Amino acid sequence: AAGVIQSPRHLIKEKRETATLKCYPIPRHDTVYWYQQGPGQDPQFLISFYEKMQSDKGSIPDRFSAQQFSDYHSELNMSSLELGDSALYFCASSNSGLAGVRRPNPRETQYFGPGTRLLVL
Amino acid sequence: AQSVAQPEDQVNVAEGNPLTVKCTYSVSGNPYLFWYVQYPNRGLQFLLKYITGDNLVKGSYGFEAEFNKSQTSFHLKKPSALVSDSALYFCAVRPSDSMNRDDKIIFGKGTRLHILP
Numbered sequence: 001a002a003g004v005i006q007s008p009r010h011l012i013k014e015k016r017e018t019a020t021l022k023c024y025p026i027p028r029h030d031t032v033y034w035y036q037q038g039p040g041q042d043p044q045f046l047i048s049f050y051e052k053m054q055s056d057k058g059s060i061p062d063r064f065s066a067q068q069f070s071d072y073h074s075e076l077n078m079s080s081l082e083l084g085d086s087a088l089y090f091c092a093s094s095n096s097g098l099a100g101v102r103r104p105n106p107r108e109t110q111y112f113g114p115g116t117r118l119l120v121l
Numbered sequence: 122a123q124s125v126a127q128p129e130d131q132v133n134v135a136e137g138n139p140l141t142v143k144c145t146y147s148v149s150g151n152p153y154l155f156w157y158v159q160y161p162n163r164g165l166q167f168l169l170k171y172i173t174g175d176n177l178v179k180g181s182y183g184f185e186a187e188f189n190k191s192q193t194s195f196h197l198k199k200p201s202a203l204v205s206d207s208a209l210y211f212c213a214v215r216p217s218d219s220m221n222r223d224d225k226i227i228f229g230k231g232t233r234l235h236i237l238p
Binding site for chain 1: 231
């Protein structure tokens with residue numbers, strides 16, 4: 001079965017550079033979530049999108065932005081990178097599947113991609 | 122504040138013995154509870170979830186978890202551990218309030234499970 005695809009899998013950047021991470025959800029999934037997992041840490045929620053609109057916002061720095069496109073893929077844009085941004089960035093997707101409901105369904109399981117490992121030097 | 126606690130950083134179990142990975146939570150309302158497993162250098166894999174109904178939930182790879190509302194716990198269990206079960210296990214919760222804007226998952230800190238051959 002198709003899974004969540006993330007690209008690139010590994011990325012090395014220098015301080016103050018920018019990075020763009022991409023996430024392709026499972027087909028027919030309408031919701032995308034971004035999480036950041038620092039070394040030895042639990043995943044922390046950054047931001048989510050449902051039907052191409054931001055649905056929730058967590059601990060995402062102002063230097064980061066994200067969007068979900070018409071094909072439901074999402075991109076996380078990171079600017080002015082700092083050493084502390086080095087982490088594993090996970091994307092997850094789910095299928096709310098509720099016609100006429102304009103927000104994600106918390107019952108739905110989130111399926112995670114393999115992650116993008118970002119190293120900022 | 123909503124939170125998830127995994128009191129053990131590491132659990133060591135001999136192969137073939139039963140295992141338990143503990144999880145307690147603190148959220149308003151009736152939560153949706155999840156367990157995920159993370160193998161080295163891999164993404165998070167869904168194991169099982171509790172939404173409603175039977176308190177004992179069965180999931181992937183022979184794992185199960187028991188929801189205990191009075192103790193606000195959702196411990197992960199397996200009757201007979203395998204060496205291949207060695208991994209990092211995360212307990213997670215989502216609030217169930219339909220009016221709540223938060224659709225994020227709140228993860229515990231993770232418990233590293235070592236199955237000894």
